[in-house]
Amino acid sequence: FAKGDDKAAEKFKEATEAYEVLSDEKQRGLYDQFGHAGVDPNSGFGGGGQGGNPFEGFEGFNFGDGSFHFSSSGPGGEIDAEELFDAFFGGGRRRPRGPRRGADLQMHVSLSFQEAVFGASKDLGLRYQIRDSKTGKVSVKEREVTVEIPPGIDNGMNLRLSGQGAEGDPGAARGNLFVHVVVEEDEYFHRDGLDVHTEVPISLTQAVLGGTADVRTLSGEVEMRVPKGTQVDTKLVLRGKGIKQLHGGGRGNQIVHLKIEIPTQVTARQEELMREFDEATKESGTGISGKLAEAAGSAFGALFGKPKSDAGEEEEEDDDDIPKKQAAH
Incomplete structure (x- = not known):
């Protein structure tokens, strides 16, 4: 580890412990029952690891750019720690590399019977959260979008507006906007x-x-x-x-x-x-x-x-x- 980088060392220690717990049924049971104390060898529960160091073969570490990376002499090259933690704590999911596409948004629009029959143009206000890809900071964004309602639409139908969802990372596509249609009843028709x-x-x-x-x-x-x-x-x-x-x-x-x-x-x-x-x-x-x-x-x-x-x-x-x-x- 880089000298003085205590946070990185602690993070690696937690990752090692998590791997041992997840790969050993006995330790996993102790962890579920007693928490961290159940797998701490100094706590009296006798939950020390038995499977060896799961990170054996990794040669170096790099924390200089603010990210968390491992370098390995074996096949596979550089490993992103975020993916590693996702594998431990997220059920094996791995986030694809590259910019992330924007999230899909959902909302509903109310139409009169006449608007559904003959079509209409509706201005909808959107309010959603976006995450800065560099800082990770989450902010709320508001904007307005115009939805063209086609003639003949019926109650309960959904409109899909491609590329009208939330913004993605730089270079990635926006998400989509899904509009659920609710049509008011008419007294005569x-x-x-x-x-x-x-x-x-x-x-x-x-x-x-x-x-x-x-x-x-x-x-x-x-x-x-x-x-x-x-x-x-x-x-x-x-x-x-x-x-x-x-x-x-x-x-x-x-x-x-x-x-x-x-x-x-x-x-x-x-x-x-x-x-x-x-x-x-x-x-x-x-x-x-x-x-x-x-x-x-x-x-x-x-x-x-x-x-x-x-x-x-x-x-x-x-x-x-x-x-x-x-x-x-």
Whole structure:
């Protein structure tokens, strides 16, 4: 050892002791039970080493540059003490030589439903620790990064931004930034993959006689045809009105759940008309047809108002057949 370098000598002594303890099951047991005293030959536990000097064959030592190195006459050349201690205390791991790559960073970003559907640009503040490769000093760094959210991203997905993590040693690459996406629920739209589900209320008159209903879509409001004889929980499909496929050209559909609203209060005249309609239906035995349809239309028109229009019985709506009232996101 260099003269007066007591710290280096002590470090080497500890390394020797550690090697002996780890390579001898008996000593390791004593060390686990009694600590350093269990392997100290002067402590009374009788734990002296029996395996000889594990560093036999090393010829010289160099501490002049502030690092800890061994020189050996055998194969392998110079050995870094940090690697040696990693082998003893770190389960055999060896740190690769050369500059270390920067650490990966993780964070999450909250998006509204509309931001997830149409994409957005979000500025995120990063705060992380970095270590000076020369001094070993750890400091906290803050910086801002802009994340481009692609249209169609879904809740729980992760974005990987290459090279946006922590800085590495000089000459080494930065780490990566992983952004976990959390999408807020929407009160109107409910997502299922690329499809969106919505509920649209219609009157009893619309359900029986058909008509149209205004439906809000991701691209604006449209008029949707309601077929005659619509039943409870009928679902209509607006094709191509769903969410754009992530990194693709396809789109999902919008599934419209029709909810028939039943009035809770009626006037005496409305009740009379409803009873007339009920009697007429019983007499026909086949539902609404011919003059009965006209009578039903008159009765329901007085009770709930006239239906908007008669629009057929199609269960699916094609995008081209739907007049757009508004074309805005």
